[in-house]
Amino acid sequence: MNFKATLLGAAAAFAMAPAAMAERGADGHVNIIYWQAPSGMNPYLSGGTKELEAASLVIEPLARYNEEGTMVPWLAESVPTVENGGVSEDLTSITWTLKEGLLWSDGTPVTSEDVRFSWQYCTAEGGGCAQGEKYNDVTDVEIIDDRTVTVHFGVSKPFPYGPFVGAQAPIIQAAQFADCLGAKAPECTDANFQPIGTGPFTVTEFRSNDVVSLAANENYRDASKPAFATVTLKGGGSATDAGRAVLATGEFDYAWNLQLAPDVLAEMASAGKGTVVSSFGTLVERIMVNMTDVSADLGERRGTADNAHPFLSDINVRQALSMAIDRDLLVEIGYGTAGRPTCNVLPAPAIYKSTANDACLVQDIAAANALLDEAGWEMGSDGVRAKDGVRLSMLYQTSTNAVRQDFQALIKQWWAEIGVETELRNIDASVFFGGDPASNDTFQKFFADVEMYANNFDGTDPESYMANWECSQAPRPETQWQGNNMPRFCSEEYDALVAEMATTGDLNERARLAKAMNDMLMQEYVIIPLVDRGRVSAHANTLGGVILNTWDSELWNAADWHRVDG
Amino acid sequence: MLNFIIRRSGISVLTLFFISFVIFMLLALAPGDPTASLPLSIPAEVKAQIRESLGLGQNPLVRFVKWFYAFFWVEPMYTIEQLTGLNTYGDQQRIISFQSRSPVMDIVWQRIPQTLWVVGLGYVVGTLIALPIGIISAYRQYSWFDQLGTFISMVGFSVPTFFTGVLLIVIFSVNLGWFPSIYDTTLVVDSWANFVKQAKQMVLPVSVLALYNAAQISRFMRASMLDNLNQDYVRTARAKGLGEKAVVLVHVLRNSMIPVVTVIALGVPQVFGGAIITEQVFKVNGLGQLLITAIQANDIPMVQTLTVIFAVLIILFNLIADVLYGVLDPRIRYD
Numbered sequence: 001m002n003f004k005a006t007l008l009g010a011a012a013a014f015a016m017a018p019a020a021m022a023e024r025g026a027d028g029h030v031n032i033i034y035w036q037a038p039s040g041m042n043p044y045l046s047g048g049t050k051e052l053e054a055a056s057l058v059i060e061p062l063a064r065y066n067e068e069g070t071m072v073p074w075l076a077e078s079v080p081t082v083e084n085g086g087v088s089e090d091l092t093s094i095t096w097t098l099k100e101g102l103l104w105s106d107g108t109p110v111t112s113e114d115v116r117f118s119w120q121y122c123t124a125e126g127g128g129c130a131q132g133e134k135y136n137d138v139t140d141v142e143i144i145d146d147r148t149v150t151v152h153f154g155v156s157k158p159f160p161y162g163p164f165v166g167a168q169a170p171i172i173q174a175a176q177f178a179d180c181l182g183a184k185a186p187e188c189t190d191a192n193f194q195p196i197g198t199g200p201f202t203v204t205e206f207r208s209n210d211v212v213s214l215a216a217n218e219n220y221r222d223a224s225k226p227a228f229a230t231v232t233l234k235g236g237g238s239a240t241d242a243g244r245a246v247l248a249t250g251e252f253d254y255a256w257n258l259q260l261a262p263d264v265l266a267e268m269a270s271a272g273k274g275t276v277v278s279s280f281g282t283l284v285e286r287i288m289v290n291m292t293d294v295s296a297d298l299g300e301r302r303g304t305a306d307n308a309h310p311f312l313s314d315i316n317v318r319q320a321l322s323m324a325i326d327r328d329l330l331v332e333i334g335y336g337t338a339g340r341p342t343c344n345v346l347p348a349p350a351i352y353k354s355t356a357n358d359a360c361l362v363q364d365i366a367a368a369n370a371l372l373d374e375a376g377w378e379m380g381s382d383g384v385r386a387k388d389g390v391r392l393s394m395l396y397q398t399s400t401n402a403v404r405q406d407f408q409a410l411i412k413q414w415w416a417e418i419g420v421e422t423e424l425r426n427i428d429a430s431v432f433f434g435g436d437p438a439s440n441d442t443f444q445k446f447f448a449d450v451e452m453y454a455n456n457f458d459g460t461d462p463e464s465y466m467a468n469w470e471c472s473q474a475p476r477p478e479t480q481w482q483g484n485n486m487p488r489f490c491s492e493e494y495d496a497l498v499a500e501m502a503t504t505g506d507l508n509e510r511a512r513l514a515k516a517m518n519d520m521l522m523q524e525y526v527i528i529p530l531v532d533r534g535r536v537s538a539h540a541n542t543l544g545g546v547i548l549n550t551w552d553s554e555l556w557n558a559a560d561w562h563r564v565d566g
Numbered sequence: 567m568l569n570f571i572i573r574r575s576g577i578s579v580l581t582l583f584f585i586s587f588v589i590f591m592l593l594a595l596a597p598g599d600p601t602a603s604l605p606l607s608i609p610a611e612v613k614a615q616i617r618e619s620l621g622l623g624q625n626p627l628v629r630f631v632k633w634f635y636a637f638f639w640v641e642p643m644y645t646i647e648q649l650t651g652l653n654t655y656g657d658q659q660r661i662i663s664f665q666s667r668s669p670v671m672d673i674v675w676q677r678i679p680q681t682l683w684v685v686g687l688g689y690v691v692g693t694l695i696a697l698p699i700g701i702i703s704a705y706r707q708y709s710w711f712d713q714l715g716t717f718i719s720m721v722g723f724s725v726p727t728f729f730t731g732v733l734l735i736v737i738f739s740v741n742l743g744w745f746p747s748i749y750d751t752t753l754v755v756d757s758w759a760n761f762v763k764q765a766k767q768m769v770l771p772v773s774v775l776a777l778y779n780a781a782q783i784s785r786f787m788r789a790s791m792l793d794n795l796n797q798d799y800v801r802t803a804r805a806k807g808l809g810e811k812a813v814v815l816v817h818v819l820r821n822s823m824i825p826v827v828t829v830i831a832l833g834v835p836q837v838f839g840g841a842i843i844t845e846q847v848f849k850v851n852g853l854g855q856l857l858i859t860a861i862q863a864n865d866i867p868m869v870q871t872l873t874v875i876f877a878v879l880i881i882l883f884n885l886i887a888d889v890l891y892g893v894l895d896p897r898i899r900y901d
Contacts, residue, residue, distance in 0.1 A: 047604045234748060430602040455606045
């Protein structure tokens with residue numbers, strides 16, 4: 001019996017052999033197109049997605065998220081937890097152990113000194129590290145031995161996986177970046193463009209905002225990988241061009257982020273050269289409802305909690321606004337397979353997803369009208385409801401973007417059907433999302449009644465994301481108009497949940513708290529979620545091993561990519 | 567002539583100073599934020615630190631003086647050091663791009679070859695086509711050749727390059743598969759096979775640009791020829807018994823070239839400016855693409871440096887056009 005099992009196992013191993021025992025570099029060249037070209041290869045210096053993803057081919061974190069959002073050890077032997085003793089009982093330290101025999105691409109060993117250095121690099125004064133948040137509250141990274149480090153936090157961290165986890169916080173080589181700390185960081189152009197890494201590939205030539213040429217890393221930890229000897233990561237053009245290059249002409253093997261009209265993608269894919277892949281994460285297109293009065297007469301105190309909004313402070317109005325929206329149609333017009341309607345601002349991972357608000361999936365204009373009638377908002381002769389001289393007339397702002405303007409037009413139409421008048425406005429993204437406190441057009445200042453944009457969070461833990469809607473996070477003059485609580489929602493009960501989550505370590509309990517917070521926001525209708533936006537990419541039919549991952553870099557498993565017969 | 571050149575150069579320096587100041591202030595005072603394109607998951611405090619590390623906290627006047635010194639002193643010194651090996655540059659602060667955090671001029675030099683090859687060749691081919699078309703169209707006014715030339719130049723003039731470019735891609739890349747739709751900037755021409763590859767990838771963008779340039783220049787050439795063909799000196803030349811060839815190609819052409827040369831010379835700086843749209847369509851990633859991505863990312867040092875380089879070139883080629891006037895028309899003297 002045992003013998004037979006062994007035999008079967010051996011046979012299975014042989015059947016697997018061609019894939020598993022492939023030789024490094026045997027599959028030649030692979031072409032990747034990112035229509036937004038990476039401008040550098042150091043995620044600590046530029047926080048853009050395109051730089052993170054390009055760099056993820058070269059430099060790697062201790063652990064990262066797989067396609068299901070589960071944390072998997074990468075350079076570390078295992079993911080430390082309280083159960084396996086890696087995380088201290090008081091949640092103030094976490095101990096990581098590097099895999100044995102790890103080498104940098106220049107042949108030198110990876111040690112705990114490099115891990116400690118990565119923390120020092122990102123937290124050095126004057127460096128402007130884009131990933132500083134990942135190292136929040138870290139007081140020290142203690143070197144235990146060559147392969148072991150302990151990260152100490154100043155406070156108790158129920159989720160201690162900020163530092164060194166995910167594409168945002170990779171390990172960089174101490175020897176290479178030693179002279180690049182703080183204000184000197186930009187002077188190290190060679191290091192920033194050609195970092196020495198542990199990943200499957202190394203940079204052979206880097207042209208900023210144009211193209212990156214890479215070759216297989218001779219010292220990669222798995223001797224049979226990567227299957228490709230060389231990689232070209234080309235940038236530039238538009239999403240349409242990138243989609244065409246993979247799906248229609250077959251010049252490229254992988255195209256990133258194809259935010260295209262659904263019919264355009266289908267037309268391209270009909271050539272049969274490539275496959276469109278999509279996957280969902282936590283990105284939600286939403287409408288924020290302003291709970292404060294923004295009329296210009298209020299001067300300094302405009303848009304602060306001092307004055308409640310004349311009509312949006314009425315929950316019936318907010319609820320009616322949400323009920324009037326046909327989310328299915330929005331998805332169909334704007335995103336196709338890359339979107340799905342959502343009633344939650346926290347749509348994933350699965351354990352955090354609430355089902356308490358799903359009623360919003362069905363548009364119900366009649367019920368919305370009835371609700372407003374009942375609340376005493378009477379339809380005027382001009383088709384706009386009013387109560388005590390207050391007309392339901394709103395300013396609706398968003399960033400300039402074709403899909404968002406389509407959404408604005410559709411939603412304006414639906415709101416007109418329930419007697420709400422809407423004025424539309426769109427603002428250039430660099431101003432809208434810019435942090436200039438002197439500008440009145442930023443999404444933080446929110447000098448409008450409702451505004452629409454999309455947001456998500458890194459990784460899978462929603463703690464800091466849900467803390468966005470604490471009272472203290474409201475942008476106001478005292479905070480130089482910084483903060484994430486755009487609706488200026490304020491509830492003691494909500495703040496208590498946030499505080500509770502910050503000290504809760506148990507995963508199921510955390511999920512319950514996150515869901516409760518989500519439900520509170522949804523049932524107060526201060527955030528109106530519209531579309532859960534997925535990522536769409538495409539790969540050639542001759543490229544195998546692609547697993548689209550929205551929780552980490554899309555190129556996270558490039559070591560496993562290989563050629564197949566298309 | 568020398569006096570004139572010196573005088574004009576003096577004025578040019580003042581003009582340049584004024585232009586760079588105006589551009590810098592426009593960029594510095596315009597709303598916009600280089601950290602706006604970063605993911606929203608990066609907190610505001612971190613973004614504030616990034617802006618601080620980019621030097622955005624300083625007074626715009628201080629930033630201008632620093633930039634001016636770096637552009638007109640540090641960068642030329644650095645270039646001299648690179649070319650000669652003399653130690654002229656020391657270790658001073660060069661102009662650093664907000665996006666890549668690397669020296670702006672290094673990226674500019676990296677982009678010049680593909681821009682000159684594609685956009686420059688498009689300009690040269692366009693001019694070479696335009697001149698004969700203009701001459702023949704004017705000489706045989708209202709003939710079928712003239713009508714056809716007029717039609718083609720109207721098409722070239724009025725159809726934007728983002729349409730012709732994509733049209734050519736759909737026909738020749740997607741349907742026929744003859745030429746690539748994406749330009750490979752890393753290709754090194756070191757063998758016959760690579761030369762063929764390079765030629766192939768240049769065909770589409772160069773055609774698009776050549777059509778566009780030829781359309782404009784051929785109209786100028788035609789109009790200028792028509793002006794001159796009816797002049798008295800042409801009748802005199804014919805009356806003297808000169809052959810048609812000598813009349814048209816020597817007498818008329820030389821006089822007609824004066825305004826056309828200005829147009830051609832003033833168009834040259836635009837070659838360096840790159841062709842923003844065509845470069846984007848074919849992913850040539852030259853100076854035009856560099857400028858547009860820098861504008862989108864609010865990369866002020868990059869935009870400032872590129873626009874001032876263009877200003878320098880425009881002033882330079884204005885001067886060249888003026889000098890060429892004197893060469894072509896002996897009646898024009900500047901002294």
